Amino acid sequence: MVAIGGSAGLIGLPTPLAAAGAMTPSQITLMVVVAGLSVVLLIATRRRIARRQHSPRAYVREQISRIKEEQGVSRQIENLMVELAEVSRQIHAQIDTRFAKLDSAIRAADRRIEALTRLAGQPSGDPAQVEDQAVAAPATDRTRTFVYELADAGRDAGHIAHQVGKTVGEVELMLAVRHTAQSRK
Secondary structure, X not given: OEEEOOOOOOEEEOHHHHHOOOOOHHHHHHHHHHHHHHHHHHHHHXXXXXXXXXXXXXXXXXXXXXXXXXXXHHHHHHHHHHHHHHHHHHHXXXXXXXXXXHHHHHHHHHHHHHHHHHHHHOOXXXXXXXXXXXXXXXXXXXXXXXXXXXXXXXXXXXXXXXHHOOXXXXXXXHHHHHHHHHHHO
């Protein structure tokens, strides 16, 4: 080692550097700064490389994050399934209610058909009503016969109603009365 003197004091440098010539203190400072920067850059580069590579801790953190996301999605799916079950239950209840109302309406219509069938077979005691029924009977019998013929030909109630000038409900009632009368025979 060779000692280089200067105003700052003696600095020990390896022999090959000293052999190149006398170094000034500014050159020595520059070399120290360059060496320091090289060390800092080396450390920073190693840290960057270490971050890019999956360290066990980073891998564990990523897996925990994925698991939490999957659990969140799973909870959302479960909530949707609960909502779907609730909506399904409500729809089922509405269908049951409507079915009960329809069944009640059908029973009421059947009772009315029976009452009309009984009234059609029995003339009332009032002479004015008997006379009205006798006048209306030929036209009604012809209409009813025509309705039955069209129904036997496969026409639907809407088409028949249009042909005979009656409402669809009247045509359906005539056909229902006919069906009830035939089923009793």
